[in-house]
Amino acid sequence: MKPKTKFQKQVAEQSKRLAPITRKQRDWAFQNCLEHQARRLKNGKLTCLECGHSWAGGHTLAESICSCTCPHCQAELKVIDTRKQSFKQAEYYGIYTVCGSFQVLRYFFLEKHCRVGSPARLHCREVVQHWIAPNGKCAIMARSRSMNVLYYDVWNWSSALEIRQERQAHLVSPVAVYPHKRFIPEVKRNGFRGNFYGLLPRNFFRNILTDSRMETLLKSGQIGLFRYFSVERSKDIADFWASIRICIRNKYAVSDASLWCDYVNLLRFFGKDLSNAKFVCPTDLKAEHDRWMLKKQTWNKHQKREERRKQLLQNEQAYSDLKANFIGLEFSEGKLHIRVLKDVNEFYEEGNTLKHCVFTNEYFLKPDTLVFSAQIDGQRIETVEVSLESFQVIQSRGLFNQNTEFHDQIVSIVNRNVHLIRERMTA
Numbered sequence: 001m002k003p004k005t006k007f008q009k010q011v012a013e014q015s016k017r018l019a020p021i022t023r024k025q026r027d028w029a030f031q032n033c034l035e036h037q038a039r040r041l042k043n044g045k046l047t048c049l050e051c052g053h054s055w056a057g058g059h060t061l062a063e064s065i066c067s068c069t070c071p072h073c074q075a076e077l078k079v080i081d082t083r084k085q086s087f088k089q090a091e092y093y094g095i096y097t098v099c100g101s102f103q104v105l106r107y108f109f110l111e112k113h114c115r116v117g118s119p120a121r122l123h124c125r126e127v128v129q130h131w132i133a134p135n136g137k138c139a140i141m142a143r144s145r146s147m148n149v150l151y152y153d154v155w156n157w158s159s160a161l162e163i164r165q166e167r168q169a170h171l172v173s174p175v176a177v178y179p180h181k182r183f184i185p186e187v188k189r190n191g192f193r194g195n196f197y198g199l200l201p202r203n204f205f206r207n208i209l210t211d212s213r214m215e216t217l218l219k220s221g222q223i224g225l226f227r228y229f230s231v232e233r234s235k236d237i238a239d240f241w242a243s244i245r246i247c248i249r250n251k252y253a254v255s256d257a258s259l260w261c262d263y264v265n266l267l268r269f270f271g272k273d274l275s276n277a278k279f280v281c282p283t284d285l286k287a288e289h290d291r292w293m294l295k296k297q298t299w300n301k302h303q304k305r306e307e308r309r310k311q312l313l314q315n316e317q318a319y320s321d322l323k324a325n326f327i328g329l330e331f332s333e334g335k336l337h338i339r340v341l342k343d344v345n346e347f348y349e350e351g352n353t354l355k356h357c358v359f360t361n362e363y364f365l366k367p368d369t370l371v372f373s374a375q376i377d378g379q380r381i382e383t384v385e386v387s388l389e390s391f392q393v394i395q396s397r398g399l400f401n402q403n404t405e406f407h408d409q410i411v412s413i414v415n416r417n418v419h420l421i422r423e424r425m426t427a
């Protein structure tokens, strides 16, 4: 890809001044990134896969040894028992350096092909460079990738290192990095002390160079939060910054960042003061988190019930259509007053007072039964369901579905007045 932006042109131009990998850097890579092996056959014969030399091993398999030294090239070798003839290893290797004002992260693809009887063939080819400007702006110089879906690491060796659109494959994790590393002063100024805390170096540098809050987290030792906001790019650090500042001021190290952010969101939900150390710096984060979580769950349940209630109350018309003839029907004996529930809202009141399911189970939509409330002095005592087919009491229940002391009396009053229901059927 031809460099298009001014920045890309600048990188492409500067990259011409980047020195090729040195002999020393290359040798270090082959020494430290890949295994050195000797193949051993059942008869004990050893073959150095580095130089190809073979010799009779003094050991039998029973005394299984795991390493040896090649008498020809003096390489320290790991012994592998196999009849295989050819071997292949591949790894990524990194060199971190400076070019002009840029931080440059260089990645090489190492390959070693070994064949019994021949010296190993080694390849070290540069595949990706991350160029990071002091202001955190990044560009990628890379070879192109072959369009082979079967293999993960397929670089197109005939392509050149040039400016390319960033792809996942460009974010390389090397098995080792050359120990002599160079860094631009800006990353040291912004808190880098040699530890990437498990993050990709490119992302680490970009974050501390572009976001002063990330720099602050790093410098104040809030590594948990630093890592969390580096990885969770969808989370907006601004939402938590006021609380984070309180943590830093109180020297409160956030141990579990994702739990803490969850917790702060719960506090936010309940309208708590997010810049109050009492809330945002809990001694036992897990316990506080769980406590507020429980509150939220209770709130959700309540909310759901409330929604369901609103939804059910929409059935007012359906109820009055079904039971228009019966509404207003009532009869009394002694202090007991029994009457048809007048609307859906009253089903809610009835269910809510007596803690049963006359409302939630939609009794108001049942076409072939009629529901009464038996009351004394306006107090709900039992709820009575009467069949409109057999004109018998199906059930009569008080608080928590229990019978009350008035139960038998209520049932017999209803039975005595069934003719009033019948009359309304034909009305």
Ligand SMILES: [Zn+2]
Residues within 6 Å of the ligand: 048, 049, 050, 051, 052, 053, 070, 071, 072, 073, 074, 075
């Ligand atoms: Zn050898």
